Amino acid sequence: MNSKPVIMIVDDEIANIEMIGAILEDDYEILFARSGEQAIGIAQCSQLDLILLDVVMQGMDGYETCRRIKLDPDLANVPVIFTTGLDSVECEIRGLSVGAIDYVTKPVQPVSLRCRVSNHVSLKRMRDQLANQALIDPLTGLGNRRMLEALLAEEMTRLARSREELSILLMDIDYFKQFNDMYGHLEGDRCIAAVAEALGAAMRRGGDMCVRYGGEEFACVLPRTGYDGAMHLAELLRSQVEALAIPHAGSSCAPVVTISIGVAVRRCAPDLRMKAWFETADRMLYDSKNEGRNQITGIQFDEA
Known part of the structure; x- marks a missing residue:
């Protein structure tokens, strides 16, 4: 958020672009x-962060351009300010109805334009920050379940086109209720944060x-990862958590905090x-717990 905000000026007259650009280029x-x-x-x-859009242009006019921008889920939250020589109420209403957030008439007044742009960019960045916070778990700094579902939906659509593999790992901290009962909830939070840091540090590929x-449950999404790769990473995660050596006198499987892991691997397809x-990963996690915990159980379920 410290970099300069990015604004696009859209106008079929280069003189207008240069004039508006000169007003805003310092900031x-x-x-x-x-x-x-x-x-x-x-x-x-x-x-x-913002689009300054001329209304009257050759070919696709500003109204249609704005309408198409607002139909794109990835662009819908970018504020659009119309810049135009048209100053009728009807034109302003039409602009607002297709999704513009403000309306600036030409000739542009520099002080007014700077204020309007600054206000809308600040609001947009504040909304972005709040949206990001809604997707981040405050205790661990990892993404939360909402982030997982949003990003995974995109990833599955992309991988389905070429029927590539996707692996999901589900992990539980073993005997965590007993940990909380013995050491208290403050230590329980510290335990979760330490485990999260170890798990997050192992995500070394950009898409992982x-x-x-x-609660005490974590999930990993591994695009383009087959069974062997997923099981290898699962073992790395299991061993790294065990190596934290967090004492756990209430555990029946080890003297330190451990995790159990379930692994599910399948090729993506449009109908899945x-x-x-x-x-499937949840069933594998259940099997790991039944086998004594601090275990990994996985399956390639392409043929299921």
């Missing part, structure tokens, strides 16, 4: 487009993700839902 990173089509293409591959699934992986 913002400026991108520009000279058509609606070009604007949408740039927006789809940029992290924009570890989240706090709930994420619950297929989680139900």
